[in-house]
Amino acid sequence: MTTSPNDALPDPAAQAAGRHPAFDHFAVADGELQVAGRPLSAWAAEAGRTPFYLYDRSVIERRVRQLRAALPASLGLHYAVKANPFPPLLAHMAPRVDGFDVASGGELRRALEAGMDPRRISFAGPGKRQEELEQAVEAGILLHAESPREVRLLADIAARRGRPARVAVRVNPDFELKTAGMRMGGGPRPFGVDAEQVPALLDEIGRLGLGFEGFHLYAGSQNLRADALVETLQASYALARRLAEAAPSPVTHLNLGGGFGIPYFPADRPLDLAPVADALHGIAARARAELPAARLCIELGRYLVGEAGVYVARILDRKLSRGQVFLIADGGMHHHLAASGNFGQVVRRNYPVAIAGRLRADAPRETATIVGPLCTPLDILAAQADLPRAEPGDLVAVLQSGAYGASASPADFLGHPAALEMLR
Numbered sequence: 001m002t003t004s005p006n007d008a009l010p011d012p013a014a015q016a017a018g019r020h021p022a023f024d025h026f027a028v029a030d031g032e033l034q035v036a037g038r039p040l041s042a043w044a045a046e047a048g049r050t051p052f053y054l055y056d057r058s059v060i061e062r063r064v065r066q067l068r069a070a071l072p073a074s075l076g077l078h079y080a081v082k083a084n085p086f087p088p089l090l091a092h093m094a095p096r097v098d099g100f101d102v103a104s105g106g107e108l109r110r111a112l113e114a115g116m117d118p119r120r121i122s123f124a125g126p127g128k129r130q131e132e133l134e135q136a137v138e139a140g141i142l143l144h145a146e147s148p149r150e151v152r153l154l155a156d157i158a159a160r161r162g163r164p165a166r167v168a169v170r171v172n173p174d175f176e177l178k179t180a181g182m183r184m185g186g187g188p189r190p191f192g193v194d195a196e197q198v199p200a201l202l203d204e205i206g207r208l209g210l211g212f213e214g215f216h217l218y219a220g221s222q223n224l225r226a227d228a229l230v231e232t233l234q235a236s237y238a239l240a241r242r243l244a245e246a247a248p249s250p251v252t253h254l255n256l257g258g259g260f261g262i263p264y265f266p267a268d269r270p271l272d273l274a275p276v277a278d279a280l281h282g283i284a285a286r287a288r289a290e291l292p293a294a295r296l297c298i299e300l301g302r303y304l305v306g307e308a309g310v311y312v313a314r315i316l317d318r319k320l321s322r323g324q325v326f327l328i329a330d331g332g333m334h335h336h337l338a339a340s341g342n343f344g345q346v347v348r349r350n351y352p353v354a355i356a357g358r359l360r361a362d363a364p365r366e367t368a369t370i371v372g373p374l375c376t377p378l379d380i381l382a383a384q385a386d387l388p389r390a391e392p393g394d395l396v397a398v399l400q401s402g403a404y405g406a407s408a409s410p411a412d413f414l415g416h417p418a419a420l421e422m423l424r
């Protein structure tokens with residue numbers, strides 16, 4: 001039987017796959033998971049080897065369309081490159097979003113190579129090297145300054161090169177993002193400039209004659225609660241509006257952050273976008289009156305690309321140890337640190353995982369632990385999961401793997417081959 005993506009009807013194959021919302025993005029046909037219009041075994045044959053990451057453009061497309069339909073037309077949609085810097089994916093994103101946010105000179109190069117207009121690239125990160133600042137001025141991108149040192153260096157570089165330097169201030173807000181998976185603002189942080197220190201820095205930017213553009217606020221990542229996001233976006237706007245009074249020139253750029261989460265773990269529910277979009281309509285309307293020169297944007301990483309990616313490994317061995325089934329795969333934490341539970345998680349929980357070719361409702365099931373080939377107990381893809389009974393040769397698919405996968409994993413650890421990446 002075949003199910004179409006986003007089919008809301010209860011479906012036995014989806015049930016067999018665990019009914020995690022991640023499975024809504026992909027169809028199941030003849031008991032096999034379909035990605036980008038083909039069964040996973042066909043992609044494995046095309047790749048010629050496992051493991052690999054496969055990113056499905058149509059899932060990204062759907063997400064961008066959904067956001068464009070919900071958000072104010074005046075709100076810029078930026079992509080946070082660090083979520084997935086795979087060059088073909090960046091080239092795919094470049095014409096579909098309004099800007100790229102980069103976090104290093106390396107990401108800046110990739111953003112430019114992907115064809116993104118330098119006027120639409122911004123660069124944030126707590127420790128920028130002299131060379132990176134030079135690169136930013138040379139390319140004409142917007143620098144999100146995170147310290148007085150960066151502002152002074154930027155002024156020196158601009159003067160020496162005889163080129164204008166574009167600067168915005170990344171603000172460490174005086175509030176915290178509630179329930180964020182990863183907090184990056186509020187309290188003492190290495191990120192940004194504390195809100196209370198911003199007026200003095202704005203003064204210095206004015207005296208140095210830099211091209212001031214505005215503010216960047218980012219309170220944290222992986223938030224699935226619409227009410228918390230709404231509160232954060234509103235507080236971020238209010239703070240920027242207040243700080244704008246001390247600015248040397250009108251605010252033309254205001255990056256309100258993002259932090260929209262995706263469901264990874266069994267109890268996670270997808271983010272309810274409607275209330276967040278409503279709040280952004282309200283903010284956009286206020287900004288038109290209060291900061292009329294400002295172009296507002298949000299920056300999203302995993303929400304744009306996370307659900308479009310699947311990590312695929314092949315089961316090499318099947319072992320029974322003191323009553324427990326272990327499936328040993330040819331891939332693991334060296335390619336997918338996050339799925340192994342070692343990328344900032346406090347409690348290890350399973351990502352949505354499927355035995356890709358055994359999704360028939362009547363397949364016999366068992367409790368199994370899927371591990372990778374590394375000699376460390378940290379190398380786990382799924383612990384004690386309820387899965388169809390699998391055999392060596394079967395493909396394991398880890399869903400929700402389009403962000404913080406290949407580029408966020410210790411690929412050289414133990415010297416196994418790197419994972420291939422494919423965008424289809």
Ligand SMILES: *Cc1c(COP(=O)(O)O)cnc(C)c1O
Pocket residue numbers: 080082083101124184218220221222257258259260299300301302303403
């Ligand atoms: C990491 C990061 C993002 C992207 O986070 P996601 O959770 O992937 O959306 C956006 N902005 C900044 C400043 C970041 O550091």
